[in-house]
Amino acid sequence: xxxxxxxxxxxxxxxxxxxxxxxxxxxxxxxxxxxxxxxxxxxxxxxxxxxxxxxxxxxxxxxxxxxxxxxxxxxxxxxxxxxxxxxxxxxxxxxxxxxxxxxxxxxxxxxxxxxxxxxxxxxxxxxxxxxxxxxxxxxxxxxxxxxxxxxxxxxxxxxxxxxxxxxxxxxxxxxxxxxxxxxxxxxxxxxxxxxxxxxxxxxxxxxxxxxxxxxxxxxxxxxxxxxxxxxxxxxxxxxxxxxxxxxxxxxxxxxxxxxxxxxxxxxxxxxxxxxxxxxxxxxxxxxxxxxxxxxxxxxxxxxxxxxxxxxxxxxxxx
Numbered sequence: 295x296x297x298x299x300x301x302x303x304x305x306x307x308x309x310x311x312x313x314x315x316x317x318x319x320x321x322x323x324x325x326x327x328x329x330x331x332x333x334x335x336x337x338x339x340x341x342x343x344x345x346x347x348x349x350x351x352x353x354x355x356x357x358x359x360x361x362x363x364x365x366x367x368x369x370x371x372x373x374x375x376x377x378x379x380x381x382x383x384x385x386x387x388x389x390x391x392x393x394x395x396x397x398x399x400x401x402x403x404x405x406x407x408x409x410x411x412x413x414x415x416x417x418x419x420x421x422x423x424x425x426x427x428x429x430x431x432x433x434x435x436x437x438x439x440x441x442x443x444x445x446x447x448x449x450x451x452x453x454x455x456x457x458x459x460x461x462x463x464x465x466x467x468x469x470x471x472x473x474x475x476x477x478x479x480x481x482x483x484x485x486x487x488x489x490x491x492x493x494x495x496x497x498x499x500x501x502x503x504x505x506x507x508x509x510x511x512x513x514x515x516x517x518x519x520x521x522x523x524x525x526x527x528x529x530x531x532x533x534x535x536x537x538x539x540x541x542x543x544x545x546x547x548x549x550x551x552x553x554x555x556x557x558x559x560x561x562x563x564x565x566x567x568x569x570x571x572x573x574x575x576x577x578x579x580x581x582x583x584x585x586x587x588x589x590x591x592x593x594x595x596x597x598x599x600x601x602x603x604x605x606x607x608x609x610x611x612x
Contacts, residue, residue: 357591372584389589396569399483399547402483409543411494412539416499442550443552445488446556450556454474474558475562482566486547493542494543497539504531505528513527537604537608541604545600569589569592573590
């Protein structure tokens, strides 16, 4: 009993534990995380403002115009028409023809032409002598840095009826034709390959330089031929560079306008009229700004779909 007496005399105050956490463990003031977030966001604020002003703003305005019947002439003000422009587009044979020609132009000139030729040139230049690498790189890059209009005039002079290609065929006693009239989409596809291959070549040259030589040398010692080394070693190791290159050249090719306009103006009879040319004709030649903007918005959606596909492929592990 005597042992329990001091505890009873001490009362509740002797056994009470502190209800609050120690001062050292108290959470920071709510304004501290906010200040840290603002400090981290401050350096990128100018870039975000510029993107909103010059990229997101025009896109949002174009999206609004696509749902109106805005015209350049003959109309005092525009009115909201909903999805009428899009319904008109999908019911227009000229629009559907432009869609198929755009896909064909992209597949032939970008996915097959620029990508394959750029990879081939990059692999050949890995084994070529330095003078040959310098000469080849200079020729290919010169075609790339030429303005689009200048490149269009050069290729027009090459493919026209009295042009360089037919002169060579006549000298070889081979049949010639007016390539810009009979095969216009192939002619402009070749022109785009000639002009844009340098980009793919530079991307793949940088990727091939990152492959350790010990791996390829070990495969060569094991008896792997050139094709097997390329298929099982080179291509898997530059897979991400291939995906990035395909995405960039696809988006660039979808928006090609000046090259085709200079060479064929979309003709003859719409046989080389891709979506950028169709959009230009509807918006600025026929003064249907609302309809042309709707086509431009659909082209933006097509480019976004290609980007999503490529980004998903980049995330997939081999």
